[in-house]
Amino acid sequence: MxxxxxxxxxxxxxxxxxxxxxxxWWPAETPFEVMVGAILTQNAAWANVERAIARLRAAGLLAPEALAALPPEAIAPHIRPAGYFNVKARRLAAYCRWYLAAGGLEGLARRPTEALRRALLAVHGVGPETADDILLYAFGRPVFxxxxxxxxxxxxxxxxxxxxxxxxxxxxxxxxxxxxxxxxxxxxxxxxxxxxxxxxxxxxxxxxxxxxxxxxxxxx
Missing domain, CATH: 1.10.1670.10 (Helix-hairpin-Helix base-excision DNA repair enzymes (C-terminal))
Incomplete structure (x- = not known):
């Protein structure tokens, strides 16, 4: 009913x-780009997030392996337009390390929605809105x-x-x-x-x- x-x-x-x-929506070329955007858009205008993503792409860093291999201080200058760039660089690096350890897109996609949501919420810097952005737009899960x-x-x-x-x-x-x-x-x-x-x-x-x-x- x-x-x-x-x-x-x-x-x-x-x-x-x-x-x-x-x-x-969501304006992104890949599921991983959705994830990056979801982290960068925290307390930021989307136009500025797009600028930060464009800078990552131009530097060849819009991939989990590339970001996970860098210390946050090397990521921060590339995402400066998104604001709070030092904090977001740490969050992005932590997310990418977790993402790769969890099996990447294919490994995570095999998890049931609630289990995947709990795992996302356990990642440093990922709150409910960010987790649900990723679930909905990157994984196609029915989460509002x-x-x-x-x-x-x-x-x-x-x-x-x-x-x-x-x-x-x-x-x-x-x-x-x-x-x-x-x-x-x-x-x-x-x-x-x-x-x-x-x-x-x-x-x-x-x-x-x-x-x-x-x-x-x-x-x-």
């Missing part, structure tokens, strides 16, 4: 898709990614409470939707697009595709 909030969650998706069209944009939009719509923890909100979405990685990825991408276009910290409600169902927009 579908959760009682399912119709509302699916209706939001339909309006976002109609308003913005398919987003085609929660970010600050999701909290903002759905609390303003009055569908979810701003104080809900990550796991509660993730379970709330997954209970409302079919376990479809393509759907989850498209929905997450549309949420990001809408948050940047309209549902900002200071909302731009004029022309918002969700305005009719939002108390913030209705009062603007």
């Amino acid at each position: 579908r959760a009682p909030h399912a119709a509302a969650v699916r209706a939001v998706y339909a309006r976002l898709l109609e308003g913005y069209g398919p987003q085609g 990614v929660i970010d600050a944009y999701t909290r903002r939009i759905f609390s303003r719509l009055g569908l979810a409470e701003a104080g809900w923890g990550y796991e509660r909100l993730r379970a709330w979405f997954e209970a409302a939707l079919e376990p479809d990685p393509d759907l989850f990825g498209e929905y997450h991408a549309l949420i990001v697009r809408h948050a940047k276009a309209a549902c900002r910290k200071r909302p731009a409600c004029a022309g918002c595709v969700l305005r009719g169902d939002c108390s913030t927009g209705a009062g603007a």
Whole structure:
């Protein structure tokens, strides 16, 4: 039996898709590039992450073997555009060492979703959002990614409470939707697009595709 909030969650998706069209996320050429992007995008604008990834690619370092072989201080200059580059260099090096020791893409792909998620969360610097980005976009697992944009939009719509923890909100979405990685990825991408276009910290409600169902927009 579908959760009682399912119709509302699916209706939001339909309006976002109609308003913005398919987003085609995640922008990456390989699953490993998705993983690198998921680590670098922590507290960073995606445009800056793209610059950092381009620098890694130009230096011949966009491969787990190449990054794992370097000390973090040798990685840091290449990822400077992504910010917090010393911290992220340590995280990226740790991730690549773990990734190779775990059997790389093929070895990890054989693990069940929950076991793989637990393993990812045990890696230095990988939190729930980063782990779920990797699960969804690199491994194609039906795990819904929660970010600050999701909290903002759905609390303003009055569908979810701003104080809900990550796991509660993730379970709330997954209970409302079919376990479809393509759907989850498209929905997450549309949420990001809408948050940047309209549902900002200071909302731009004029022309918002969700305005009719939002108390913030209705009062603007």
